[in-house]
Amino acid sequence: MKTSALITVYNRPEMAAACLRALALGSVLVDEAVVSDDGSEGQCVRKMQEVFSELPFPVRYVRQEHAGYRLAAARNNAIRAATGDYLISIDGDMLLMPDAVSAHLERARPGVFLAGSRALLGGEATRRALEGSLDRDALEALWEGADKRHLARDDFRFRRNLFLRRLGLASAHKPKILGCHFSLFRADAEKVNGFDEHFAGWGLEDDDFARRLYLAGVRGRAVIKSARALHLQHASVASKPAKIGESPNMAYFSRRDVPFYCAEGLNKAGRAFGVSGPVSGAAP
Numbered sequence: 001m002k003t004s005a006l007i008t009v010y011n012r013p014e015m016a017a018a019c020l021r022a023l024a025l026g027s028v029l030v031d032e033a034v035v036s037d038d039g040s041e042g043q044c045v046r047k048m049q050e051v052f053s054e055l056p057f058p059v060r061y062v063r064q065e066h067a068g069y070r071l072a073a074a075r076n077n078a079i080r081a082a083t084g085d086y087l088i089s090i091d092g093d094m095l096l097m098p099d100a101v102s103a104h105l106e107r108a109r110p111g112v113f114l115a116g117s118r119a120l121l122g123g124e125a126t127r128r129a130l131e132g133s134l135d136r137d138a139l140e141a142l143w144e145g146a147d148k149r150h151l152a153r154d155d156f157r158f159r160r161n162l163f164l165r166r167l168g169l170a171s172a173h174k175p176k177i178l179g180c181h182f183s184l185f186r187a188d189a190e191k192v193n194g195f196d197e198h199f200a201g202w203g204l205e206d207d208d209f210a211r212r213l214y215l216a217g218v219r220g221r222a223v224i225k226s227a228r229a230l231h232l233q234h235a236s237v238a239s240k241p242a243k244i245g246e247s248p249n250m251a252y253f254s255r256r257d258v259p260f261y262c263a264e265g266l267n268k269a270g271r272a273f274g275v276s277g278p279v280s281g282a283a284p
Helices: 013-023 040-050 071-081 101-108 123-131 138-144 152-167 188-190 207-217
Strands: 003-009 032-035 061-062 088-093 092-097 112-115 180-185 219-222 230-231
Touching: 003 013, 003 071, 003 101, 013 032, 013 040, 013 123, 061 071, 061 101, 061 180, 071 207, 088 092, 088 112, 092 123, 092 207, 112 123, 112 152, 123 138, 123 180, 138 180, 138 230, 152 219
Parallel strands: 003 032, 003 088, 032 061, 112 219
Antiparallel strands: 088 180, 092 230, 112 180
């Protein structure tokens, strides 16, 4: 089984480089990484691409022009560019711990998505992660100092919502996926036509993805405790609203009779599955 790590990025080249270097420290290596760029500036692209040649796996780079916050489209671009059977999706501000890929692969099953989470690094720890040399000991030291207080609560909520779903009492998108850290078989992503690119601007594209996976018969399982990951601290995107209800996507997300297969996804009318944008190590 071939495994692809999908990494969505926008500017922040130091974080993207750290994300890739942490992935290279895994006890089990992915077969490839796909860096999907939501339109980073040219200088940022060149800085992150400097790391590609030092990694023990090939890196495929795909880019869309910047036209606002288009994370759903960037994730679809990553899926199109990937050649793996199994997809592990993370954001470019994440550091997977050395045992994380192994934890995903041990529980990987067709018809199941795996929902992860992340411990939170503060400003000083983030600075050390970006300025120092990353190795396994350094990652473990960062993990020890990270804020992990919410992880047990997140795991409990996932399992509670899983029980409620079996009773037919859970919300349509719960237990939910955190878009910054999840995995599934490529065939299951294709079953729902990937992410719905109607979602533009911050929020709810991952909730919609989970909802449609459930509608298609894909089950959710948690790897919140076993697939350890760290989140690098940074300022929130300017478009992030104070409350999720203020997301520009809320009205679309709240519509009735949502089909499991979205129209504006991986495969659009008149376009077969394939790479959107350049796949190479060259800066645009």
